[in-house]
Every structure is written in structure tokens, then in C-alpha cells.
Amino acid sequence: MAVLRFRALVLTVCLVCFYAPTPSSSASSGDFLHCLSASIPSKLIFTQSSPSFTSVLAAYIRNPRFSTPGTVRPLCIVRPTNASHAQATVLCGRRHGVRVRVRSGGHDYEGLSYRSVQPETFALVDLANLRSVRVDRARATAWVDSGATVGELYYAVTKASGDRLAFPAGLCPTIGVGGHFSGGAFGLLLRKYGIAVDHVIDAVLVDAQGRLLDKKAMGREVFWAIRGGGGESFGIVLSWRVRLVPVPPKVASFIVPVSVNDGAVDVLTKWQEVGPALPDDLFIRVIVTNGWASFESLYLGTCDALLPVMRGRFPELGMNRSHCREMSWAESVLYVCVGSGQPIPVTDLLNRTTSMDTSYKVASDYVRRAIPRDVWAEIFGWLAKPDPGIMIVDPYGGAISAVPEAVTPFPHRGGVLYNIYYMNSWAAGNDGEPNVRWIRDLYAFMAPYVSKNPREAYFNYRDLDLGRNVVVGNVSSYVVGKVWGEKYFKGNYKRLALAKGKIDPNDYFRNEQSIPPLVPVSLISNPVPDSAIRRKVSCCERENLEFYW
Ligand SMILES: Cc1cc2nc3c(=O)[nH]c(=O)nc-3n(C[C@H](O)[C@H](O)[C@H](O)COP(=O)(O)OP(=O)(O)OC[C@H]3O[C@@H](n4cnc5c(N)ncnc54)[C@H](O)[C@@H]3O)c2cc1C
Ligand SMILES: *[C@@H]1O[C@H](CO)[C@@H](O)[C@H](O)[C@H]1NC(C)=O
Ligand SMILES: *[C@@H]1O[C@H](CO)[C@@H](O)[C@H](O)[C@H]1NC(C)=O
Ligand SMILES: *[C@@H]1O[C@H](CO)[C@@H](O)[C@H](O)[C@H]1NC(C)=O
Ligand SMILES: *[C@@H]1O[C@H](CO)[C@@H](O)[C@H](O)[C@H]1NC(C)=O
DSSP states (O other), rough: OHHHHHHHHHHHHHHHHOOOOOOOHHHHEEEEEEEHHHHHHHGEEEEETTHHHHHHTTTTTGGGGSSTTTSBSEEEEEOOOHHHHHHHHHHHHHHHHHHHEEEEOOOTOOOOOOTTTSSSOOEEEEEGGGOOEEEEETTEEEEEETBBBBHHHHHHHHHHHHHHHEEOSSSSTTBBBBHHHHOOOOOOHHHOOGGGGEEEEEEEEEEEEEEEEEEHOOHHHHHHHHSSSOOGTTTEEEEEEEOEOOOOSEHHHHHHHEGGTTTTHHHHHHHHHHGGGTTTTTTEEEEEEETEEEEEEEEOOOHHHHHHHHHHOOOOOOOOOGGGGOOHHHHHHHHHHSSSSSOOOGGGOOOOOOOOEEEHEEEEEEEEEEHHHHHHHHHHHHHTTSSSOOEEEEEEETTHHHSSSTTSOOOOTTOEEEEEEEEEEEEETBBOHHHHHHHHHHHHHHHGGGGSSSSOOOOTTTOOGGOOOOOEETOOOOHHHHHHHHHHHTTTHHHHHHHHHOTTOOSSSOTTOHHHOOGGGHHHHHHHHHHHHHHHHHHHHHOOOOOTO
């Protein structure tokens, strides 16, 4: 019954979206560009006819899958050097009906920061020039601009503190702060300190009215929403103030690969119990590939202290002194990210360019009950198929799991044993069809063994297979968005939609998986006269969605 009703709803929605006004026409594109040039220096604006348009666009495309001739490209790229340029772009966009997409590090797995799936006229606000990091060592805080990479943040923090401070965000240095922080952001410190958004204490946002708002001015709900609900739905986050965390000057790290012939299935099965229950100072993730499970660790202490913990808690791994290496926390980031077993100089944290050799597709899951041993054996069978992919499993427990689900939009907390990241990659230039099919088939196979109702997914591991927005009238549909929204945000989806309704009720900041606005009916001064939309309202009142319009 519920399913039937849902199908009917989708049908209605699709009829309605047929009538949706297109956001802009070529006439308004000219006016838009004219408007931009009145407030932004021309050297910061790149139109499709500028000689450097292609290289500026490509500079932060991380996944060449979205750098093909068929990819929908922006009308122009604006590279602000101060806040007023971002504000002007939004104001011109509102005035002339051109949407913006915002790019920080360009690591979005579906490329949504710089491409549109459907043909659409949009401008790209690229924050590559807004990337300063200001560390306040005495207060153990920092202001970091969205266009910085996490590597630049880590470098500045480690230099300013003499290796005594760190920040709990993602592992690989080229990830952009803007998209990463606004989607949650976890790395090897997650068991000790939780995730990036647990440590954000202020932010600066340009909203859909072009206003520049700090934490106080944006209001409690919007400040809550941008800490894990995705920045793209709420505006342009220019800067973040974060609390830094203490680390010992030397930490220990190990990488222990175990082959299937040497018992990887058993060790991995055991890890599911051990990994999430270890002392918070110890984090061990596993990279699972064809024939191998590689155990990678960060320990906030010395090798001398780590060895007895490993012998006591996880002897099955056979980790010994020769696997253990001591280094600064900043060095450990590169050591584990690169995974070559060789030390890497910390200045490599500042590398911004990445290789463009491979395209990829990812998906994610959360596991709340250990997966049986025989299923792991079958999973290794999947990983041995042609077009083999990889799985990375990150243990939770500790600080990440101690935070109640509603404190930030990131809801994957208490009771989660671990996160699964699935990836398959292929040489750029190939179409990747078998690889994408592999990941979809494996995802289907995994359904019985992972979280259910909803099947949770990590927003920063963006996956358009989970669903896409449908525009009803002028705004993305709350009901349609629930399908993917509750996977990413569980019970926080509705609160995110209400926050969106407060700051951007007309849904100016929109993409294929942005949060739809939910506006209480009592606040709609001017209900839409269009009969198609009136039908929609009555359909949803029957479903008791008192807020939906
Ligand atoms: C190699 C690699 C390693 C990764 N490792 C980790 C990891 O260890 N831990 C983890 O949690 N995740 C990881 N991720 C996922 C990563 O967190 C997300 O892809 C994240 O969104 C990237 O941020 P970005 O700024 O680089 O992306 P972008 O592509 O620039 O942006 C991603 C999304 O955020 C929006 N956005 C970007 N900047 C802003 C802004 N300033 N204001 C408002 N909206 C904005 C964009 O419009 C887009 O929708 C990894 C991804 C890759 C490719
Ligand atoms: C931002 O840049 C513009 C030039 O485009 C300049 O006029 C303005 O003073 C700058 N604003 C700030 C706050 O630096
Ligand atoms: C440590 O373990 C490895 C196998 O992983 C083994 O080859 C090596 O001899 C061991 N070293 C010591 C000191 O026990
Ligand atoms: C950083 O860049 C240098 C020079 O291009 C390269 O040799 C090195 O491998 C890069 N390091 C990382 C960690 O990507
Ligand atoms: C829909 O969008 C158009 C153009 O932006 C605007 O004029 C109109 O007021 C919007 N309608 C609603 C209900 O927001």
C-alpha cells in the first residue's frame, strides 16, 4: 500500500516537473556576466571563451569521469579573492536566474561541485584563491578558509604547534576543506576525537540573499546544518573556525598486510569485534582487496606501549616490533595515506595536484552487526572478479560514537561498528561500465549484512545511485529527497529541510542531492496558484506532511 502510494506520488511529481520553469535563458546569461563584471575584477572571471577556462576548470577536477566532452560545464568560473566577490556572484545569480555551484577541493565523488547532471546554466564559484589558515596556538584554535586543503591545514597546525596539535579530519591531504567539513569529515583520529564537525566552533557563510553571516547571524539551525548536512544546500561557506586537538609529539603507525592464504578471512572476522572496542588511542582500519587485507593503524603513543596492547587484544594479526614506526602525527597522515611503508616528507602535505589517470565510482555502508565469516569469504570472491575493486573499513566506537545522533547532521554514531567504503576504478578514457556494474552488484549483495531502515550511507561518499532531487514547481521535493536524505542523515533529514526552509526557501542553492526546503504551511504568505502544485499539496496533506508544500 505504502509502496503504491509512493509510486503514484513519483508519477505526479514527474508530471509536475515537466512544468518547472527553467532557471535561465541565454538572454539572462549575458546580463548575468555583465552584472558580474560590474563588481568583480575581470581577471577573476573565466567565461567559456577565455583561453584559460579549460585549465581553470580542470585544476580541481579529481575524478576524470566528469571531465569528458559530454560533461555539462559551467557558463563561467569565478575565483573570488575576497568575500565580496562571492556575495556579488550570488546577487547577480539571483537577479538573472543563474544558479551557482561551489567548489573547494573538487573531490566530490559525483563531481557535483563543478558539473550538472542535466543540462543547466550555472556559474562555478571556485574557492582556490581563498585558502588561508590562521592558527592560534595559545587558544588551540584555527580559522581555515574553505579553499584550503586538509593537508595545508595539517601542515600549518603541526608547524605552529611544534607537532603538539592536530585536527581530526580526512586522511588524504588534497581533500578540500569546504566540501569535506560541510559533509562530516572523518579520519584516523575519529575514535579519539570524533570528526571535523564535532570541532567546528564558528563559520562564515554567504547566503542566498548575498549576506555574509557568522555563527550568530546565521542562527542556530543553519549553523547546525552546515556541520554535516552539506554546504551546497545552504550557501557558500567561506571560512571555518575549529578547535584543535592535542597529540603526542611522536605517534606510532603500522601497516600489516595479511593474505587470504595466511588467514585474512579469520583476522578480518575477528577485527570486526576488536577494532571498534579498542582503547580510543588506537585506530586500525583495513583495506580489503583481491586476496589481501591490509591493516593500517595510528596509535597515539609509542611502539613500546602499543605492542602489549596488540598482543593482548589482537594477537591474531601477528603484529610485531618490525611493523611499528614512530613519527610525528603529520608524518603519519602521509605514511598511511600513501601506504608505501616509506616515510614521506611533511612538505608533501602541501601538494595540491592529483593524478588524473583513473576514474572511479564509490558507494558506502554502515555495519551494526558483525558480518559472518563465510560471508567475508564470499566477499573475497567478489574482490577477485575481473575489474576488482576495493573496500576500506573504518572502525567506529570511541569519540565518534559517543555523540548523540542529533547533535550534528552526521547521524552514524552509537551502535555503528564500522563504515564500509566501496570503490572501483578504471583507466580514464574507458567508459567504466563493467566497473560501475560491479559496484552496484556488490552493493546489492551486501544488503542483508549492513544497516537497514534506513540503509545508512556517508554523505561525503556521494552516490547518485541513492537517488536524485526532483523539482516540483520551483523547489526540490522534500518527499522525493527523503529516499536518499534519510540514508545520509537518518532522523536529521527533516530538521535539515526546515533549516533550508529558513535560509533558502526558494531553493536557490540546489544540486542533485541538495536538501529540499521545508516551509511550514502557516508561513507561506502566497500559496502557489498553479493547479499542478495545488494537487501536490493535497496529496501530501493526506500523508500528514504538515510542512510540505
Ligand atoms: C582521494 C579522496 C580521499 C578522501 N578521503 C576522505 C576521508 O579520509 N574522510 C572523509 O570523510 N572523506 C574523504 N573523502 C570524501 C570527501 O570528504 C568529499 O569528497 C568532500 O566533499 C570533498 O570536499 P571538496 O571540497 O574537496 O569537494 P568539492 O567537490 O569541492 O565539494 C563537494 C560538495 O560540497 C560543496 N561545497 C564545496 N565547497 C563548499 C563551500 N565552501 N560551501 C558550500 N558548499 C561547498 C560542493 O558544491 C559539492 O556539492 C575523500 C575523497 C577523495 C576523492
Ligand atoms: C575585495 O576586492 C575588491 C576588488 O574587487 C576591493 O574593492 C574590496 O575592497 C575588497 N574587499 C575587502 C574586504 O578586502
Ligand atoms: C614480524 O612478523 C613478520 C611477519 O608479518 C615476520 O616476517 C617477522 O620475522 C616478525 N619479526 C619479528 C621480530 O618477530
Ligand atoms: C608531491 O609532489 C611531488 C612532486 O610532484 C611528488 O614527487 C610526490 O610524490 C607528491 N607527494 C604526494 C604525497 O602525493
Ligand atoms: C519561482 O521562481 C520564480 C523565478 O525565480 C519567482 O519569480 C517566483 O516567485 C517563484 N515562486 C515561488 C513560489 O517561489
